[in-house]
Amino acid sequence: MIPAKRLCLSAILLLAAAMPAYAHVGIGTASSFTAGFMHPLSGLDHMTVMVAVGLWAALKGGKAVLAWPAAFVCVMLVGGALGMLHMPLPFVEPGILASVVTLGLLVALAIDLPVSAGVAIIGLFALFHGHAHGTEVPENAGGLEYMAGFAIATLLLHTAGIAAGLSLGIRFRGVARAAGAACAAIGIGLAFGIV
Template identity: 60%
Template sequence: MTRSKSTRIVFVAIMLASACKPALSHIGVGSANSFAAGLAHPLFGLDHMMVMVAVGLWATLRGGRALWGWPVAFLSLMLVGSALGIAGVPVPFVEPVILASIVGLGLLIAAAVDLPVAAGAIMIGFFAFFHGHAHGTEILETAGGLEYVTGIVLATACLHGAGLGLGLLPGQRFRGIVRLAGAATAATGLGLMLGAL
């Protein structure tokens, strides 16, 4: 698949997401002021789990520096977004972009799009920023906020690791399973957009 075609796929996913109702994945998260709450949060949100595992899966399809660069890009930009969310800086379209990240990353995996490492890091970082902002806005201005973010970062890294571990299983059969998982991720994202899930 050409780079321009993959760019169009992601653009279409973003446009679809912006036309749909917001995801409710960040409403009613409960306590956002402890390490345990931060650690649990990504593990109980479908959007979090799918996107964070997808980053690892797509990195294995790309290989090389993407194996560490893309997860690091996600974690870094997620922290930037979290800081702005904590500071109360408004960012538009947070939930639609989170939905678009599910569909977009799923399609990129399903099509085994082979972007340059830097371009993939920019795209992943873009999505991560919005995930981070959503997390940051959940945090109350308490001493527990730092512990909450630490928990989220650790859980996110573990989910990236799960995607990497699954994607690095040997054999072409597993590569096909990774691509199938991408298609399932994209379909789930569309289901969330349409309110079917």
Template identity: 55%
Template sequence: MKRSFFLAAALTVAAMPAMAHTGIGTGSSMASGFTHPIGGLDHILAMVAVGILAAQQGGKSLWLIPASFVAMMVFGGALGLNGVAVPMVEIGIVGSIIVLGAVIALGRQFPPAAAMVLVGFLAIFHGHAHGTEMPMDASGLAYGLGFVIATALLHGAGVGASLLARKLDKDITPIALRASGSAIAVMGAVLFVL
């Protein structure tokens, strides 16, 4: 029981090193795009959760789920960059944390296509926020490449932590992943209230 608690705590803490969206300084490059997703707890939790979900589903989902998120995030970014309104973006971002956490906590297997549609839909909100918050002096391509790389790394952190946990203790890992999903959903609810 102690091992599962520490494993769940480790998976949750891996998603916690957030700094708020401060808006301090200007950025006009790939570095600015790269720092945006890692600059807020909301984005970190959602993107690490996508990686955990992918690992939990296993098989081709290890890459299909994160790839779907990235592709639809780019689409959402293009919408935001071009001034296309997406309703309730902030609620969609926080809602994505709650939904992804709850799905992980349920621990059920989903058809890959269903999981891809779910994360793709949620990614539009994150991408839209990236696109609309892009600094005016930034190159769209460099900025976009930066946030795609950061997102992929956060997905990789979720997948990697989950696979490492499985390697350490195959029997406890499903419980630990579900516990991390619960913690992510709770953090999303806290962010919603704040």
């Protein structure tokens, strides 16, 4: 029999992947460092995913604390470059929605995966986030400045998640898991247009 955690996770992932709603709405401009820095702070999809990566890394501990946020930022920048080059990537918007739900569930259920598996999951979602933002950069704009701002803000949000997760420690681990559940709920709300 499939464990309840895996069954629940699988069902929600399939649901999120099938949703036609768009999580990423292209808020603001994409032509400066400041715009790039402010963008992750301008929407629930961005903030929840970035903090969830940090929380999940803190729950895992060890090498994940550095590897998972680094993987997100590096692959996000690759995705941004692909988007700026107008290279198509399928399922970007559903992938962003799935990232909010999935990363929230990974935290809420305190899923303990090998660091390499976490890198792969986080990297896949980072590719979608980066691509979405890379496609927003006007051809005559400073895309590199925008992506630098976006990367720094992303790192700060990851750091906030890590700091929160580590400061809560084992005694208050349930609070971090509740934050993950809230992230997943936000993702579901975005998928259904409730949030």
